[in-house]
Amino acid sequence: MTITIVEAAAWLTDLEVETVRTDAVQAFLKQETIFVSVTTDDGNTGIGYSYTIGTGGSSVLAMVRDHLLPRLVGADATLVEQVWRDLFASTRATTVGAITSLALAAVDTALWDLRCKRAGEPLWRLAGGFRQAVPLYDTEGGWLHLSAGELVRGALASQAAGWPGVKLKVGKPRLEEDVERLRAVREAVGPGLDIMVDANQSMTCAEARRRAAALEPLGLSWFEEPLPADDVAGHEALARSTTIPVAVGESMYSVSQFREYLQRGAAAIVQADVARVGGITPWLKIAHLAEAFNVDVCPHFLMELHVSLVAAIPNGRYVEHIPQLRAITRSQMRIEDGHAVAPDAPGLGIDWDFDAIDDRRVA
Numbered sequence: 623m624t625i626t627i628v629e630a631a632a633w634l635t636d637l638e639v640e641t642v643r644t645d646a647v648q649a650f651l652k653q654e655t656i657f658v659s660v661t662t663d664d665g666n667t668g669i670g671y672s673y674t675i676g677t678g679g680s681s682v683l684a685m686v687r688d689h690l691l692p693r694l695v696g697a698d699a700t701l702v703e704q705v706w707r708d709l710f711a712s713t714r715a716t717t718v719g720a721i722t723s724l725a726l727a728a729v730d731t732a733l734w735d736l737r738c739k740r741a742g743e744p745l746w747r748l749a750g751g752f753r754q755a756v757p758l759y760d761t762e763g764g765w766l767h768l769s770a771g772e773l774v775r776g777a778l779a780s781q782a783a784g785w786p787g788v789k790l791k792v793g794k795p796r797l798e799e800d801v802e803r804l805r806a807v808r809e810a811v812g813p814g815l816d817i818m819v820d821a822n823q824s825m826t827c828a829e830a831r832r833r834a835a836a837l838e839p840l841g842l843s844w845f846e847e848p849l850p851a852d853d854v855a856g857h858e859a860l861a862r863s864t865t866i867p868v869a870v871g872e873s874m875y876s877v878s879q880f881r882e883y884l885q886r887g888a889a890a891i892v893q894a895d896v897a898r899v900g901g902i903t904p905w906l907k908i909a910h911l912a913e914a915f916n917v918d919v920c921p922h923f924l925m926e927l928h929v930s931l932v933a934a935i936p937n938g939r940y941v942e943h944i945p946q947l948r949a950i951t952r953s954q955m956r957i958e959d960g961h962a963v964a965p966d967a968p969g970l971g972i973d974w975d976f977d978a979i980d981d982r983r984v985a
């Protein structure tokens with residue numbers, strides 16, 4: 623049965639950051655949140671969203687409004703693959719690219735919200751349905767500006783709360799400082815807590831190999847974005863030279879980029895970000911592709927949406943804890959025994975507070 627899209631709208635809402643967040647190359651300034659609303663002739667409405675951490679939000683909104691929404695009205699909302707492909711093809715001059723992928727994601731997540739609501743099913747079941755509760759690790763206690771003492775206190779608090787892992791930023795000017803900070807945390811928490819590190823693309827291959835060798839005795843679970851995301855050969859060389867699993871994906875914008883990393887053995891953990899890859903439709907393809915390579919998926923940020931996607935797939939290992947939607951939602955993500963629990967409500971399962979969203983609307 624054809625379900626026709628009769629109305630589509632988009633807007634931009636700025637969210638203040640919940641805490642100071644810094645890494646080796648940047649600070650998270652504000653969350654520019656691009657919303658899309660799609661209404662169909664059977665009276666249902668889907669809400670999707672996408673984001674940036676401080677720049678480009680107005681460009682994403684313009685791409686959605688000027689080029690995607692006009693093609694949506696009149697389309698069959700149940701043909702999600704067809705709509706995605708049509709929008710992708712219609713933006714040929716700027717595809718693949720960050721702005722276009724973020725724009726596609728805002729539309730695609732709205733179509734998935736609609737699909738789930740019409741089916742009366744939560745996203746985690748309709749997208750695959752593997753397990754409702756997924757392990758959660760904390761990033762909020764590991765920012766680069768924090769002192770070693772603050773890192774230790776953060777990791778101990780996460781451990782006491784029953785969480786299985788924490789992530790710490792690395793990339794201090796001197797290798798010794800990274801090692802001292804991580805050693806202090808490892809000594810405090812003992813061997814029973816997963817510790818991940820994240821360099822945010824700040825290193826050369828030679829420097830990453832030097833740092834990885836120094837960090838190996840600390841039993842790290844992964845080394846995230848050691849190099850610029852377009853340096854596949856560098857990641858491949860690093861992966862061959864260290865026992866620490868190399869994690870990449872938060873700065874990649876298409877399925878084919880993941881295919882190349884996986885084919886070359888350059889990624890041991892895949893961190894596809896549902897907004898940056900163009901939505902749930904391509905995200906699931908990346909997750910299944912990774913499964914075929916026996917690689918786990920630990921997506922970047924957006925925990926409120928990724929909890930349902932990690933719960934949908936068999937190779938989802940972790941959700942990253944960075945709460946950022948609390949100001950514009952009426953309920954929070956459920957956390958039980960160090961696990962994030964995917965919501966049962968039909969749709970994406972995010973309980974938006976539309977008054978709070980409107981209050982922060984900038985375009």
Ligand code: MG
Binds near residue numbers: 847
């Ligand atoms: Mg990262």
